[in-house]
Amino acid sequence: MNPMRLSALRESGRRTAVVGLGVAAVVGLAVSPAQAASWSSSLSGVSNGFESRRWSDNGGATNIEFTGCTSDGSVVNVTLHKDLSFQPDPYYSTASFTNCFNGTNATSSGNWGDHGSGSYYFSVNDGSSYRAWVRTLSVNY
Template identity: 50%
Template sequence: MNTNFRAAVNRQGRRIAIAGIGAVATVGIAAMPAQAASWTSSITGGAPGFESHRWSDDGASNNIQFTGCRDDYQDKTVGVTLRKDVTGPDPEYSTAQYTACFGGGTSSGTWKSKGSGDFYFAVNYQYNGVHVWVTKVGVYF
């Protein structure tokens, strides 16, 4: 074989090897399991019983933070109840009373693991007539 042909074959082989490694890396990334992720949002005029969107976790504790709260009756407290989305009545866990968020601070509640599943929180669950606005809602798990 002449040296030019050999060099061309080696270059072609390297290109194929690099393309193959890139394909394996891409498949490896795509095959990674999806991980639960924390999220942030806000609440505008949340009526009693307002429900957040659902999130799935694998049994971690849940921390829910509110920053910048106000309500329409100047009660300066908002009840946050963790709930689990299941078939049939959704179980509810303890209700945290958030007050620091009304003074410009952040209110926070942490619920220990309730097993894996889909969760959400309800605001002022079973209260009458109090709407709430929250500038920043953070859910961490």
């Protein structure tokens, strides 16, 4: 076979393979299952009305966990809020975290149902004068 023709066939085969892999990658991304998102941090001496960072949620339940709590009091109250522009932010139930005070690996958690897509945050100890420290906090949504 002519070496020039063989080279052209190889180049054509390479292009077909690259296009095929590209299509497979796009199809794989389109049909992959939705993944839950999360983030972790800590708190140091936060007081009344402290607001966490915001996160964007496409809908679904939200779980917040505190591990290794200390406070001026004996409880850390956590309230979930939806961040709305140009109007008051709605808030949802408050979870009272007490178990996380039972040692550095003790965990308290709160679960909030689906409140739709949007930007969310939580506040700590609204209406209380207590400060709180949390070794590890996790937000899963």
